[in-house]
Amino acid sequence: MFKKPTLTTTLIIIVGFLTLCPVIMLLLGSFSQDFVSFGQFTTVKYVEAYTDPDFADILWNTVIFTGGSALVATLLALFLAYVNTRTDLPFKFIFKVIAIVPMMIPHILFSVSWVLLLNPSNGTLNRLFMDLFGLTDALFDIYTLPGMILVEGLLDLPIAYLIIAPAMSAFDVSLEESSKVCGASNLRTLMRVTLPVLRPAILASAILVIVRSLASFAVPSVIGMPGRIYVLSTHIYRNIATGFAADFGKAAAIGMSALAASITLIYVYRYLTSESGKFVTISSRGFKPTLIKLKNAKYPMFLIVGFLSFILILLPVLVLFYTSMLPYSMVPSAKAFSMMSWDNWIEVLKDPISLLSLKNSLFLGVVGATIGTTLSIFVSYVIVKVRSTASGILESLSFLSFSFPGIVIGVGFMWFFVRTPIYGTLTALLIGYIATYLPYGIRPISSAFVQIHSHLEESSRVCGAGPFYTMRRIVIPLLIPGIVSGWILMASMFLRELTLSVVLSRPGTEVLAVQILHFAEDGLWGPLSALGIIMIFISSALVILAAVLGSKLTKMEVVK
Amino acid sequence: MEIRIKGLTRNYYSEGKQIKALDNVDLTIPANKIFTLLGPSGCGKTTLLRCIVGLETPDAGEIYIGDDLVWSSEKNIFVPPENRGLGMVFQTYAIWPHMNVFDNVAYPLQTSKTPKDIIRQQVAKALNFVQLDGFESRPATKLSGGQQQRVALARALVAEPKVILFDEPLSNLDAKLREETRKELRSFLTELKITAIYVTHDRIEALALSDLIAVMRAGKIIEIGDPKKIYFNSDHKFVADFIGRANLIKGKVEKLEGEHAIFASEIGSILALNSQRIPVGQDAMLCVRPEFIRLTSEHKDQGQNIFRGLMETLIFIGEAYEGEIRIGDTLLTTTIEPTENIVEGDDISIAFDPDHCFLLSA
Ligand SMILES: Nc1ncnc2c1ncn2[C@@H]1O[C@H](COP(=O)(O)OP(=O)(O)O)[C@@H](O)[C@H]1O
Ligand SMILES: [Mg+2]
Numbered sequence: 026m027f028k029k030p031t032l033t034t035t036l037i038i039i040v041g042f043l044t045l046c047p048v049i050m051l052l053l054g055s056f057s058q059d060f061v062s063f064g065q066f067t068t069v070k071y072v073e074a075y076t077d078p079d080f081a082d083i084l085w086n087t088v089i090f091t092g093g094s095a096l097v098a099t100l101l102a103l104f105l106a107y108v109n110t111r112t113d114l115p116f117k118f119i120f121k122v123i124a125i126v127p128m129m130i131p132h133i134l135f136s137v138s139w140v141l142l143l144n145p146s147n148g149t150l151n152r153l154f155m156d157l158f159g160l161t162d163a164l165f166d167i168y169t170l171p172g173m174i175l176v177e178g179l180l181d182l183p184i185a186y187l188i189i190a191p192a193m194s195a196f197d198v199s200l201e202e203s204s205k206v207c208g209a210s211n212l213r214t215l216m217r218v219t220l221p222v223l224r225p226a227i228l229a230s231a232i233l234v235i236v237r238s239l240a241s242f243a244v245p246s247v248i249g250m251p252g253r254i255y256v257l258s259t260h261i262y263r264n265i266a267t268g269f270a271a272d273f274g275k276a277a278a279i280g281m282s283a284l285a286a287s288i289t290l291i292y293v294y295r296y297l298t299s300e301s302g303k304f305v306t307i308s309s310r311g312f313k314p315t316l317i318k319l320k321n322a323k324y325p326m327f328l329i330v331g332f333l334s335f336i337l338i339l340l341p342v343l344v345l346f347y348t349s350m351l352p353y354s355m356v357p358s359a360k361a362f363s364m365m366s367w368d369n370w371i372e373v374l375k376d377p378i379s380l381l382s383l384k385n386s387l388f389l390g391v392v393g394a395t396i397g398t399t400l401s402i403f404v405s406y407v408i409v410k411v412r413s414t415a416s417g418i419l420e421s422l423s424f425l426s427f428s429f430p431g432i433v434i435g436v437g438f439m440w441f442f443v444r445t446p447i448y449g450t451l452t453a454l455l456i457g458y459i460a461t462y463l464p465y466g467i468r469p470i471s472s473a474f475v476q477i478h479s480h481l482e483e484s485s486r487v488c489g490a491g492p493f494y495t496m497r498r499i500v501i502p503l504l505i506p507g508i509v510s511g512w513i514l515m516a517s518m519f520l521r522e523l524t525l526s527v528v529l530s531r532p533g534t535e536v537l538a539v540q541i542l543h544f545a546e547d548g549l550w551g552p553l554s555a556l557g558i559i560m561i562f563i564s565s566a567l568v569i570l571a572a573v574l575g576s577k578l579t580k581m582e583v584v585k
Numbered sequence: 586m587e588i589r590i591k592g593l594t595r596n597y598y599s600e601g602k603q604i605k606a607l608d609n610v611d612l613t614i615p616a617n618k619i620f621t622l623l624g625p626s627g628c629g630k631t632t633l634l635r636c637i638v639g640l641e642t643p644d645a646g647e648i649y650i651g652d653d654l655v656w657s658s659e660k661n662i663f664v665p666p667e668n669r670g671l672g673m674v675f676q677t678y679a680i681w682p683h684m685n686v687f688d689n690v691a692y693p694l695q696t697s698k699t700p701k702d703i704i705r706q707q708v709a710k711a712l713n714f715v716q717l718d719g720f721e722s723r724p725a726t727k728l729s730g731g732q733q734q735r736v737a738l739a740r741a742l743v744a745e746p747k748v749i750l751f752d753e754p755l756s757n758l759d760a761k762l763r764e765e766t767r768k769e770l771r772s773f774l775t776e777l778k779i780t781a782i783y784v785t786h787d788r789i790e791a792l793a794l795s796d797l798i799a800v801m802r803a804g805k806i807i808e809i810g811d812p813k814k815i816y817f818n819s820d821h822k823f824v825a826d827f828i829g830r831a832n833l834i835k836g837k838v839e840k841l842e843g844e845h846a847i848f849a850s851e852i853g854s855i856l857a858l859n860s861q862r863i864p865v866g867q868d869a870m871l872c873v874r875p876e877f878i879r880l881t882s883e884h885k886d887q888g889q890n891i892f893r894g895l896m897e898t899l900i901f902i903g904e905a906y907e908g909e910i911r912i913g914d915t916l917l918t919t920t921i922e923p924t925e926n927i928v929e930g931d932d933i934s935i936a937f938d939p940d941h942c943f944l945l946s947a
Contacts, residue, residue: 476682483640484679486666488693488740498692502683 033407033415037422040404043460044425047437051284054440055277063444070274079255087239087256090173090249094241095234097178099227102185105330106193107215113316114326123334124186129565130341131521132180132243133538134557137545138341139176140247141348141554143167149344152356168252177244179337181237185230192226211317225297232294236287240430242524247545257283258432262527265436273439280433291428342561349554369551379556381533382540386520387563389454389536394466394516397459401466401511402504408467409474427464434461435528442529449531457525462518466511473507517567521560586651586747586780588614588637593646595632595804606632607643608804614782615797619774621783623791624801625827630784631676633801634752637782638673639666650748667696672741672749676756678733680725686712686736687721693744711739714773731762738773748780755790767793788828792816800824816874818860822945825872832878832917834871838863838944845939852912856889858943873942878910878919880927881936890937899929910935 055070057063074080109120142150145163154164166172200222204214220227238244245259255263257279264276319326348354350365373379408420426434438457442448447456477500485495523538530539537560544553595607606629614620622630635641637648639655642663648656650671655664672693681689688695690711694704712718715735728736734754741749754770755763771794774781785791791798792812799809800823808815808824819825822833836850838859846859848871855871863869881891894912899921906921910933919935927933 478677478679480675480677480679481681483666484673484675484737484740485681485692486640487638487669487671487673489667489670489696489744490692491665491667494696499681503681 032403033411033413033419036400036404036407037415037419039400040419040422040463043456043463044422044429046441047434047457047460048284048429049437050440051277051280051433051437054274054437055281057274057277057440059272059274060440060443063440070272070278074275074278079260083255083257083260086170086249086254089170090177090245090256091235091238093170093174094177094181094238095231097174098181098185098234099189099231101178101182101333102189102230103220103223103227105182105186105333106190107219108326108330109190110194111317112319112326114319114323114330116327119330119334120186120190123330123337124183124190128183129568130338130561131523131538131557131564132241133247133521133523133541133545134345134561135180135341136176136243136247137541137550137553137557138344139167139172140251140545141344141354141550142340143172144251147354149347149354149356156356166252167248168254170254172252173244173248173254176248177238177241178234180241180244181234182337184237185234188230188233189223189226192223229294229297232290232297236290236294236428239283239287239290240432240524242432242527246527246542258430258524261432261436265439265528273436276436277440280430280436283430284433287430287433288428342558345554345557345561347554348550349558351551354550370555373552373555373559376552378535379540379552382535382537383556383559385451385454385534386522386537386560388451389458389522390516390520393455393458393519394512396455397463397466397515398470398508398512400459401463401470401515402508404463405467405471405474409471410479423467424464426461429461431461431524432528435525438525439528449534451534454526454529454534454536457529458519458522461525462515462522465514465518469507469511469514470504471507473504476507477503513567513570517564520564520567587616587649588612588651588748588780588782589647589649590614590633590637591647593633593636593643593648595629595636595641595643605629605804607636610646610804610806612799612806612809614780616780617778618796619771619781619783619794621785621791621795621798622801623785623788623798623827626786628801629804630786630801631752632804634673634750634782634784638671638750639664639669670744670746672744672746674734674737674741674749674751674754676752676754678737678754678757680728680733680736682726684725685721686717686723686725686728689725689736690739690743693740697744707743708739711743714742715739730758731766734758734766738770742777746779748782751781751783753785754783755785755787770794792828800827817941818858818943819872820861820945822870822872822947825943825945830875830918831872832875833945834873834915834917835947836869836871838865838867838869841865846944848944852892852915855937855942856939857937858940860943861946863944863946868947870945870947871942872945873917873937875907875917875919877938877941878917879936879938880921880925881934890939890942891934892936893932893934896927896929896931896933899927 053063056066056068058065058067058069105120105123108114109117140148142148143165145151145166145168148163148167151163151165154160167176200218204218205211209217239257242258242262245256246262249256250259261276261279261283264279265271265273347357349369350367351361352364352366352368355361404419404423407416408423435457438453438460442453447453481499481503482495485499486492490498521538522536523542526536526539527542530536537556541553541557541560544550544556590610590612593607593610594605597604597606610633622633624630632641636643636656637650643656643658645658646656647654647659650669653664654660654662655669656662681692684692687708690708691704694707699707708721709718712720715738717732717735717739720732725733725736734757737754755766758766767790774794783794795812797809797811798815800807800815802823808819808821810819815824815828819828825831826833834850834852836848838846839849839854840847841859841862842856844858844860845856846863848855848857848869850871857871892912894910894917897909897911897916899906899908901923903923905923906925908919908921910917910919921927
């Protein structure tokens with residue numbers, strides 16, 4: 026096949042280009058006046074960006090928004106993980122659902138559904154409360170920092186849960202037991218023993234949520250911008266979105282600080298997760314902790330958990346579907362139900378731009394995931410099987426893009442694409458997508474490669490099978506589940522992609538999420554909801570497929 | 586089938602250093618015997634095994650399997666593993682996780698396009714042999730360690746190869762299961778009348794299973810012999826020390842007496858086996874195993890090979906005492922019958938049987 030060193034070098038060049046090109050172009054761009062005078066060094070954009078009188082406010086908003094989201098997501102995750110691993114709460118399958126299902130709902134649609142519920146002028150929930158209790162003011166204005174924090178916190182809850190839950194269940198229960206033997210109550214034990222021991226996992230979760238919310242664009246654009254609350258990502262967007270006066274130099278200069286913050290945080294996160302092994306005492310005895318009996322608190326507790334999963338999963342879909350059937354927003358009533366029709370759906374399916382965006386997103390999803398998966402197969406092969414200094418470099422390069430905020434990478438790529446003929450084409454989006462989401466493909470495929478111990482191939486050879494027969498019956502069957510779930514994961518990320526597309530998408534290359542953002546900016550909630558439900562349907566189908574295949578993959582792991 | 590290896594060399598390079606994994610190995614493995622390669626970890630056993638099956642290409646040398654030359658660096662011959670017709674049990678068992686037991690075992694027959702009904706018969710026979718009847722449809726991932734090991738064995742045997750190779754097949758089992766499986770393996774292999782090459786670093790496994798043991802060190806074969814020869818009368822100090830606990834006593838050969846020799850040692854003169862015919866006057870080493878140091882009531886002057894010493898430590902371990910006896914500057918370890926009536930600090934007399942202590946060239 027390939028000579029190994031050349032394969033590794035080729036991949037380093039490709040992946041290196043994909044991950045480093047936008048960063049380098051961003052850096053160079055931030056020191057340029059505009060696209061035309063690229064390369065003539067100037068610091069004027071930095072001066073402009075950082076002496077802007079609004080900038081301090083934006084920074085402050087960003088700190089509150091990211092920190093608040095981290096707090097909400099981590100506290101909720103702690104609560105859920107504790108209830109799941111330590112109490113006798115019934116129906117525990119619901120926790121699995123909470124951890125996976127929100128990934129099916131694109132962030133922009135989740136945000137929109139909260140706007141529909143809680144916007145101050147005609148949010149359904151607000152109106153409902155005003156009618157019921159005769160209030161004159163809205164119950165809760167979503168277009169505020171607390172509103173943004175609430176929604177972003179809920180969106181990042183699954184991530185936080187996936188970090189905290191394993192730490193909670195790996196935790197050595199004898200530490201708690203000895204505290205109780207010393208006479209401490211459950212609550213005291215929780216505060217004095219459990220939480221301090223879990224500190225690294227809690228910190229790691231908080232930091233990851235901060236990175237996520239720093240890169241988040243859906244919530245700041247759909248909820249923040251109408252309330253004139255700008256954070257770094259929307260501030261960057263504001264500088265490039267105003268058609269004729271787009272200032273990519275200033276956007277790059279601002280982007281540099283978002284990038285720096287994000288890389289620093291990821292570095293701290295890595296440090297914490299590598300240290301945490303020493304901190305969390307993992308019990309090898311495999312004892313099940315004795316579950317705390319909730320007794321009378323059982324049903325109230327279950328209600329809380331059930332309510333959380335309802336607002337995370339069901340509510341957004343219901344709200345969107347409800348809105349998609351109505352000509353304008355109104356509180357559920359007999360009148361509302363009598364006015365329901367498919368008009369919005371018909372309108373969307375006749376709207377040429379919506380159709381184009383659907384077509385483009387499907388194309389990007391299918392073609393992008395196919396190319397991305399192919400690249401991931403080669404990269405994973407080198408990372409897992411070649412094991413050299415060069416393959417180590419490749420591994421670091423491939424996972425670097427995890428720490429880059431999408432909108433910043435978009436600005437970096439923009440500086441590159443304007444100098445090439447692919448500017449404003451779907452190819453530009455394709456390259457950007459693959460560069461940003463490569464880790465999503467490499468993760469499952471490299472774990473499939475790890476599973477194929479060299480002895481599995483070698484024993485086939487000794488059993489009388491030639492190299493091709495071995496490929497056909499051993500290697501490929503073992504790889505397929507990983508490849509399929511990598512493909513589906515990438516395809517569903519690409520279908521819903523917003524942050525990168527918002528920068529790179531031009532007239533003619535609209536994609537679903539951008540079209541939805543435009544609908545939101547124009548207040549066209551009906552068509553938006555119809556298109557959104559279509560999007561959720563496609564992406565849920567993909568995620569379910571991935572989960573099924575993924576569970577098959579884990580079942581295949583060799584029993585030690 | 587006999588296997589002949591000539592001048593086999595394999596070097597690895599890592600971090601700029603050369604490692605001689607195989608250093609000019611000459612070896613003949615006789616047909617239909619259980620032949621064990623024994624040596625400390627990293628001495629090149631696996632490398633040798635992988636060269637024989639064809640998973641590794643040596644730098645130089647020749648390998649014959651029966652009359653077929655399967656590797657020759659000079660004549661540029663390399664027969665790939667699939668055409669060598671061998672069976673192998675890997676250290677990890679290498680059971681394919683996406684197949685059930687039947688497909689795992691049937692695989693070697695499927696590669697050679699055997700008719701389906703014959704495959705079914707052969708698989709059933711192989712599974713019966715390893716006592717896994719009725720496991721055909723069990724998924725490979727639902728097997729315990731011991732069962733995986735048997736499936737691996739059935740797979741290696743199903744195509745009825747003339748040679749079967751094992752790379753530390755018991756090292757992944759827990760201690761108790763390892764002992765049981767060792768016994769079973771011994772009875773399987775004796776029943777089969779097949780050439781078996783068995784790699785291990787565990788001396789008890791080697792002694793218990795083998796017809797012949799080859800002891801390796803640093804890419805070289807040091808000594809080949811049957812288990813008793815290796816244990817009771819090895820030619821090399823390294824081998825004597827590696828195969829079991831040994832007291833090594835320095836001295837000089839004083840006088841030859843047929844098979845034996847009188848050995849002037851640090852603790853006195855000893856009559857010992859001298860199979861290597863070490864000449865008079867040469868420095869040598871006496872090896873006596875702890876279980877052959879016998880307590881005696883006789884006194885030194887009353888017989889040959891009797892010495893007086895001090896019981897310095899004595900630890901009761903159930904089936905015996907483990908003791909250390911001091912004679913001058915020499916400390917000898919010994920195992921003593923648990924019924925003996927002695928305590929630490931006793932003056933004692935010990936005796937060596939001349940046939941159970943032997944001389945090694947120093
Ligand atoms: N692929 C390899 N690359 C570099 N060195 C190797 C490789 N395989 C084996 N070696 C080295 O060769 C020596 C012999 O290895 P091996 O045959 O596996 O030993 P054993 O099976 O006796 O433990 C060891 O020093 C080992 O480190
Ligand atoms: Mg080995």
